Amino acid sequence: KAGVTQTPRYLIKTRGQQVTLSCSPISGHRSVSWYQQTPGQGLQFLFEYFSETQRNKGNFPGRFSGRQFSNSRSEMNVSTLELGDSALYLCASSPQRGTQYFGPGTRLLVL
């Protein structure tokens, strides 16, 4: 099976802009989770989607949003970008419960 794919791999934006990141899970996996990873904060949970519904949400402001499509592909959107949003954004897919499999991540740099 193909692994989790994320696009784009790298992105440079300026403050105030918005960005959309995409994630395609492993075939058959219905759960998709998003994480933000920075050197200072480590891996922080953003949200999880299962069957097009947000099942769990982390402690991030409303500027961070996501959605999942009927084919389990997911997108996350960050509006009004801030310098502190620069990070590696990771997507992970899993079967209904248990182990998560990560994509390579999208490296976002906000200038």
Place this chain on the structure above:
Amino acid sequence: TQLLEQSPQFLSIQEGENLTVYCNSSSVFSSLQWYRQEPGEGPVLLVTVVTGGEVKKLKRLTFQFGDARKDSSLHITAAQPGDTGLYLCAGARKTSYDKVIFGPGTSLSVIP
């Protein structure tokens, strides 16, 4: 509140040495995973343990799940430079859908 703790936070050793890293919690997990992450890449799954007291071996890596399913250890024998990376543990908590919680990681550097 950090529900999963990892120690040590940083570890720098010479090639050929042995090491153990730890993952601890006050919570019981239905399963626990170990990942290795290299800079700029996503974490790669190494192992999943599900039974209290379970020991799994992956070449020079030995993983153990505590009897009470609250803690785990990863032991590396004869470390090599290729073992360098961030080691993350993640526990799946027993909820209706096994919510996953990640530890802060142990950053390992193996010097040739």
